[in-house]
Amino acid sequence: MKVIMTTKIDLASMNIMEKLVENFGFKETEKSFDGNPVYSKGDILILTTNNEMIYYDNLDGTIEEQLGSTPEIIVFASRHASKQKLPALTTHVTGNWGNAMYGGKDESLAIAQPNAMKLALLTMNELNDLDWTVCYEATHHGPSELNVPSLFIEIGSSEEEWVNDRAGEISAETIISVLENYENSKFPVAIGIGGGHYAPKQTKRALETDLAFGHIAPKYTHPLKKELLLKAIERTDCGVDAIYVDWKGSKGETRQTAKTLAEELGLEFIRD
DSSP: OEEEEEETTOHHHHHHHHHHHHHHOOEEEEEEETTEEEEEETTEEEEEESSOGGGOTTHHHHHHHHHSSOOSEEEEEEEEEOTTOOOEEEEEOOEESSSOSSSSOTTEEOOBOHHHHHHHHHHHHHHOOSOOEEEEOOSOSSOOOOSSOEEEEEEEESHHHHTOHHHHHHHHHHHHHHHHHGGGOOOOEEEEEOSOTTOHHHHHHHHHSSOEEEEEEOGGGOSOOHHHHHHHHHTBTTOOOEEEEOSTTSOHHHHHHHHHHHHHHTOEEEEO
16 A cells, blocks of 8 residues: 555645546545545555644554555655745655754654655656756655655645646656656665755756665754764665765765765765
């Protein structure tokens, strides 16, 4: 069972859900989740909650309690908000490198699925006829307490974009493509260190080469403890082959920690 998670209080989430039901043959079932109808198509379910999804720690356990089965993967269909109001289509995994300000727990990371996120990035980029930014976001916000792989696919960054029909269509098609193909996709995987929140160098590398990224720790989270970098590697569903560092976009202490860790673990060290 694969789950698409939506929420009634998020305009982008409801936009994407509407396009999923309209365009991909989802049917309402007799089941409910958090008091809302469950939609299904094959092994994919659309679930809807009534609250902010970033605070939904242990969602996989709640799904098992309410529906009797644990999901293989959860894709959160969500809005992205920013002061710059940048029109964007983004993907990322959740967690907190430091103090939890927006859901999850301190220094806690959800399980990344780099193959799924790379497919999301590639698909959004291919379908993007809006001339919007397509990018990874760094790991940030909750939920961090999940025991199955998950990723957010987001429409940003203001109400004008959240309700844009074409953005909803692109996001819906991306989600279906990811869920239908990620299990048969295999890319070399890196954790990403450095750069800004929208991970420009990691995004460029993923779009132009076969490298996929799991957790990304931007410069504003540095310095990073070695233990947290190890956790980022451990909390990656398909294993990690490399540690990638945006060299100029990282603090010296963290650069050295990453380099030493790569040597200790026998991972490729990529300096960009």
